[in-house]
Each structure stands twice: as C-alpha cells, then as structure tokens.
Amino acid sequence: MKGTKIGCREGDCGACTILVGELIAGQLRYRSMTSCLMPLTNAHGKHIVTIEGVNFPDKLNVVQQAMAENGATQCGFCTPGFVMSLSGYCLNNPSASSDGVIAAIDGNICRCTGYKSIERAAIAIHKQLQISDDPIAFVADHEMMPAYFTNIKNRLENLFSEQQQEANTFEITSGSFVGGGTDLYVQRHGEMGHDNSFLFDKPELNFIRQEQNTCRMGPAVTISDLRESEIINKYIPHFHKFSKLVSSTPIRNMATVAGNFVNASPIGDFSIFFLALDASITLKQKSEERTLPLRDFYKGYKQLNKEPDEYISGISFKLPKENSFFNFEKVSKRTHLDIASVNSALYLELNNNVIEKAGIAAGGVGPIPLYLRKTSAFLEGKIINDTLIDEAIAVMKTEISPISDARGTKEYKTLLLCQLIKAHFINLNKR
Template sequence: MIKFILNNKEVSTAMPPGTPVLDFVRYNQYLTGTKIGCREGDCGACTVLVGDLSTGELRYRTATSCLMPLGNAQGKHIVTIEGINMVELNPIQQAMADESATQCGFCTPGFVVSMAGFCLSKKAPTSQNAIAAVDGNICRCTGYKSIERAATRVAHLLEKRKTEEPVKFAANQAILPAYFTTIQERLQALSSSLNGELTNASPHAQRVGGGTDVYVQKHDEIKDASIRFLFDNTDLKGIRQDGNDCVIGPATTVTDLIESPLIQQYFPDFKHYTTLVSSTPIRNMATIGGNFINASPIGDFTIFFLALDATLTFSDGNLSRELPLRNLYQGYKMLDKRPEEYLEQIRFSLPAQNTQFNFEKVSKRTHLDIASVNSAINITVEDDLITHVRISAGGVAAIPKQLTKTAEFLTGKLLSEELIQKAISIAQTEIAPISDARGTEAYKRLLLGQLIKAHFIKLFPALEVEQLLKT
C-alpha cells in the first residue's frame, strides 16, 4: 500500500506502484487541473510539487508527474494546482491574470505550480530566479514576456521574507494556503507509520530511479511492471569527500549535485553546465546512476564523468566489483553488467590545483534538448606543459566515448594552436558518427572539432588561439 499526502488529505492506494502520478491524480482522484501534454517531461503541463523530509526539514521541488511513479510518492507531499487554490485567486494566479500571461490556459497550471515551488524554496527572490523556476514549462500561444512579468511580480512578493522559513512565510502572507504549515508534522507522523522501502518487488524486478528516461521509453510496459524503487534508498544517496576522491551515490539527482558545496568548490561552473541539460523538474528527478545505466551515446553526465575517469562499484547484493566507467559500454546500449547487479557507488579523483575542467554541448535548441554532440575535458597543465588529460565526447559513436588516443597524443606536450589542430585530427580517427535527426556525420565531426577548440579557448584564454574557431 502506497501512502502519501495529496494536497491537504492523506491518501492510500493499492494501484500498481509503477502507475504515473499524473494518471493517479487525474483518473483516480479526478484532479484534472494537472494536464496531459507530451508524456515525456518536456512541456511541464503536468508539473506538481513534491515535498519531503529527506534533508531533515520540509523541502519542496517541482516534478513532471507523467514520469514520476507512484512508488516515488511514498511518504511525501504531492501538490497539484488544486492544492494551491484559495477562495479567490492566490497572488501567483493573480499575477498571471494581471499580466495577461494566459491565453488558452492549458499550460497555465504548470507555470503556477512551478512559481509556487519557487515561493517554497530558499532561492533569493530575484526576477532571474523566478524566471528560471519555470524553465521546464512551455507555452505555445501566449508568448513569454507576459509570463516573465508575472514571475517578476511573484519574486517581489518574497522580498520581505528575509530569513523566515519559506513555507511559513508563504502561508502567513496568504501566498499559499495555510495548511502548508501543518505538512511537516503530518509527514513525520506518516513516515513513522510506513515500513520504509516498498518490498513487493520480485528479485528480477525492473530497477527504477527517477524514471525520467524509462517512462519515456517504456511507458506502457513499466506502469504495470514489478519495480524495485531506488530513488529514496538512502544507501544509494549522498555526495562526500573521501581523501582526494569524491564519492557519489547513484540515486543522487542532478539538483543534489548543483546544491552540493563540494561540487561547487571543485566545479565552480557546474551550475552553468547544467543549464544546458534538461530543465529544473527533470534535474530534480534524474539520477546520475540512471544516466550511466541508460547508456545513451549522448548522456550528458556520462560524458561529464567519463572525462573525470570515474570508477563504478557494482553489487549483486553479496559481492561487489569495481569497473571504470570507460569500460562499462560494450556496444550500443550494451553494458558490462549482469542483470542481478546494481550500481552501488560512483567515485572519481577531485581536480588538483593545476587541473581544469570544462563541459560543452551543442543541440538544436539551447535548452531542453538532447545533444547533437557534447564533450568534456579534464586537463592538468604546468608551465604550459600538459601533464595529464582526459577528453570525452558524445554523439560521435555508438557509445559514450573517451578519446584515449587524443589524450595520449596531448600528454607531455606544450600547449599551442598547432598541437590542438593535430589533436583534433587524431580525434577524428577515434569516432564514427552517423547521420540522424540531430545532424549529418560531417556536421557532427565538425562539431566535435569546434568543441575541442572551445575547451582550450575557455580554459586557456591567454593562449594564442583566437584563430582556432576560424580554421
């Protein structure tokens, strides 16, 4: 039995735990304000808020309910547009109305829910942050300037919050319903009545983390499947430093990485990189381990961690083994992983003082799109001498690729424009892109060369490479 708080009432259901939350709220609870759009997590029409106590305090994040299994709602607070309605329009809805930020209205509930999530977060009340909060919501008819104005008005509502706890401030200022102040206590009581992890899965059950890809690929199959849920498994969570290494649990989400002080310290541009990857609701749900095991040739974080030469630990429940990430991929969607094994840990060496990192991505849309080609570099340079380098690339082979020959060539040589041009030529011998919807073979080869140039231009601006992008 799955139990959680839906808006202001506790619900329990024996429906298959793989049922998308979207279908449960619409067809079981008849809360039809949450809309069905793309069923791929792109449009944001089905956005809900998910509140939990995993950090020790009540925290809300947005999620696309079309990709969220009921099993991942266990013990949480799920908020639909109906859950933030008040007797009259709440101030978020009023801002949308005043700024003429809705036309057909189909997308409006998602925008309002996302802005409500912003009001419940600890992010600074700036227009920039308010607008970023709706980056997972698409409007097809209104135009975004009116929505941006509404988001700015919402940010102004929070200016007097100062250090007050966001949930209390939003309720006290009648931005959101007063019942929100009771949720933390109610979730604590609910948690004590649960048995923890859902245990009705068979030994051969499908393992599901955030579900952001598996529900796109296998929607009809997965909803009735036997599932072992990993998303809330505390043993598979966390980001910590172990000596010179960083250790990450595979159920760690992209948002967890963004908010990690350790990641911020060693990768100060990490948040910028992630703006190129999916949207806020998807980043809230997507797990790093899921990105690896999905085995997409263009998986953004697979490419990121290939450049860091990450090592994976797999377990079958009894025995564990280590495997370099670069050796995981045996062919298209083929892994060096037995069916009974699951990913237990991710480990990589933290960058040394002279080590620099960069990630680049090109896609048809700047945001909310998969890569045509992506690439990352991890490079150590001392007195213009390259002492260590790892380069990875996606979209240029049947598997996520570590460019080992290119790295070998660069190691031990002095940085120069000529060296980079030769390295690009070697990289071309390591790849085998195909023509598809994201570009022709020739285009992808050109892109990889340009991204390698971009790495060096970004990391070594003093190097005389101003002609690189022209050649």
C-alpha cells in the same frame, strides 16, 4: 481533481507539473516534477501537491494573481503547470536576482503567450518574496500560499518515524532497476510492469560525500542534488552553467546520474561529463560488488558490461585539483531542453602551461559515450599551443565513427567536435 493536465507524456511540456515535498537534512523542500513520468512508488513518504493544493477557497494565491494581472494565460492548458512551478519557487528561498524565478519555469512550454507576459508575472512574484529562515512560514504568514503548508513538516517527520520502524533497506525484486525513470518511462512506458526495484526514493542510496580527495555518490543522486551540493560546486565551480544545458528543472529534479549512465545513450550528457573526470562505478549483485572505470562500462550500442541483476550502487571520482581545468560543451538545435547533436567534456591537470593529466570525452560521434583514450594520452606531457590543439584534433578523428542521422551528417558532427575541442581551450585561456 482535474487541474493537472496531460500534454506530451514525455516530461517536456510541463502541463502535468506537480510539487513533491520531502525532508532533506531535516528541512522540508519542495521540488517541481512532471507527474507523467513519476511512478507511484516515488511518492512514498512525500507530500504531493497538485494545482488544487495551492488554491485558497475564496481568492487567488500570489502566483495566480500575478498570472491574471499580467495577462499570462490564454488558452489556459499550460497554466496549471506554470502555477505549480512558480508556487514551488515561492515555497523555497528566492534567488538573489530574478534569474532564479525565470529558471523555475524552464520546464514549462506555452504555445500562446510568447512567454513575455509569463516572465513579467514571474518577476512580479519574485519581488514579493524575501529570503527567510523559514520560507514556507513566510509565504503562509503573508497569505501567499495556504497555511496548511506550515504543518506538513511535522506530518512528514511523524511519517518518517513510523517508516523507521519498518525495514528501511533497499531490497531487490525482479524486473527492472528504476532511478528517476525520466527516459525509461518515455521509451518503455507500456512495457513497465509493477514488480521493479526502485532506487529513487531510497534515502540510503542518495548521498554525496567527500572522502579525502575522492567524491562518492549514491545511485539515487539526481542532477538537482549535484547542483545543490557544496562539494560539487566547490570543486567544479561552473557546474550550474554546465548543468543548465541539460534538460529542465522538473526533469533534473527527477533524473539520476546512475540512470544516465545505464541508459547508455551515445549522447548522454552526464555520461560524457563523468567520463572526462575518469569516474568509476560500483556494480552490486546481491552481496557481491565489483568496481570498474566508467569508460569500460560501454561495450557497444546500448550494450553494457553489466549483468541483468546488477545495479550501480556507487559512483566515485577524484576531485579536481587546484591546478586543474574542467569544461563541458554541448551543441543542440535548442540551447536548452534539447538532446545534444554532439557534446564533449575536457579535464586537464596543469603545471604552468604543461598538461600533466588529460581526460576528454565526446558524445554523438560513436555508438557509445566515448572516452577518447588516444587523444587524452596524446595531450599529456605537452605544452599547450595552437599546434598541439590541431594535432589533438587529428588524433581525435581516428577515434570517432559518427553516422548521419536526424541530428546531422557525419561530416557535420565531426566538424562540431573539432569546434568543441577548440572551445574547451578557448575557455581555458579565458579563466
């Protein structure tokens, strides 16, 4: 099979996109992923589909036909990746508008077409789909995708039954703990051995549940899992908008929240996100566990309050209250699919115009993802007005230590964070 292309080897270009089908809550769900960053163990118990797997023997499928009719391919190197992302969209229920099909290709890059012809093809595909109780049967019955897809659910169910007879608990081996690997396999690809502990494909580690006023998550929860969670979308209504600023669909399908924490990047988007929510993490070492606030996890640049054989076994945070406000802001050279120059998140609990509780975090302005303790404490008990915001910014400046680098000078980053704090309160006034 030669259709899947090797491009950037960093998960950015999408030329190597494949589909990964797995049973989620008894339903077969396909997600696009970049195969260049996917360890083989993450394919365990799943249906892996390359470009060859969506072909008909004697005709083009609905995606390929739309690409051809709209002149959506030139050199053709990126085409298999686009076809796979759009095929994945076909195999799941379509969104109400064409925005969903355009979002499905946000992880695919083309250097030839200028994208408009590809977008026209995507919209043409969207118009042929309809919401169905069984979207896979719909596209198979209408000969949009090969009929064999209708048998995959039963095959995976049988495979799952066989696996249930085996030990199905997470066992620690030597080596590194690996979540989605979306950064690890970029930064340390050549160093990664075979004897590692993989969390991504362990269903017992992938959960999001509500326990009274607390949300608890497992270490294998991905960004896409958060986007699809009823709990997250109920209590953080703008989560889709916030998370769209983070990476691309294939990477969000692979990247875990716990992995983002442990990566310890000073500009890790979800580290900043959950710092503002005052999240806690549980670290496990064999049979021993300990829980600590996420804000106490970072000791210095890439230095963690964690033993080498500890891993994050759980994440928890108090669910936002009815009188609360949460906002996430990010500035990068590109709006999407880019690393932040500076990012920030703000959580407030309000009584009329008085701040009863505050949590503010910022990235890109220090050696670690920063929970701004002094600024958060300063805001509490205060009435919101322009003077308070200016005073809070003054306090913030005493807590940060940005450096000049490729993403901007320290003066520029300081100015950005000042503006992001103002943006938080502007959005508060808009709600």
